[in-house]
Amino acid sequence: MTVLPPTLAQQPAATSVTPPPVSPRLVAAVVRGQRIAIPCFDWCVRDHSKEDLAFLEDLSHEGEEIALAAPEFGGVTEVLVASIRQWPFVNDEDRGLPYLGLDATGEGEAENLQKGAALAFADQLVAHAARIRQLAENMPD
Numbered sequence: 001m002t003v004l005p006p007t008l009a010q011q012p013a014a015t016s017v018t019p020p021p022v023s024p025r026l027v028a029a030v031v032r033g034q035r036i037a038i039p040c041f042d043w044c045v046r047d048h049s050k051e052d053l054a055f056l057e058d059l060s061h062e063g064e065e066i067a068l069a070a071p072e073f074g075g076v077t078e079v080l081v082a083s084i085r086q087w088p089f090v091n092d093e094d095r096g097l098p099y100l101g102l103d104a105t106g107e108g109e110a111e112n113l114q115k116g117a118a119l120a121f122a123d124q125l126v127a128h129a130a131r132i133r134q135l136a137e138n139m140p141d
């Protein structure tokens with residue numbers, strides 16, 4: 001017998017049904033001049049119909065890119081450039097799973113972080129931001 005926490009046990013049965021997973025939408029892609037339908041995710045901003053790929057393995061999904069505008073020598077440089085990416089038809093050690101592409105310096109050197117590693121890095125950033133704030137607050141006026 002399963003014992004639910006009080007908050008879940010008090011809910012009507014209709015709300016305890018888990019909805020089915022959302023299927024990715026089908027979009028057009030072009031491989032060797034042939035239009036095909038591929039599953040694509042809501043987070044993907046790439047227009048797959050605009051590129052003619054040599055191989056299906058060249059197809060990748062890419063989310064919106066974000067960056068931190070950091071002050072540098074009186075100007076601004078973008079660092080911590082990140083986006084969700086996936087190469088669904090590549091059969092490598094990651095089995096085509098989505099990952100966070102991270103370019104820490106903004107110079108094009110990227111690291112691919114799986115979800116757990118990306119969350120751990122985000123936690124490190126939050127802690128680092130708190131330390132920067134603390135340094136700034138402790139500066140003499």
Ligand SMILES: [Zn+2]
Pocket residue numbers: 039040041044045046048060061062
């Ligand atoms: Zn896509």
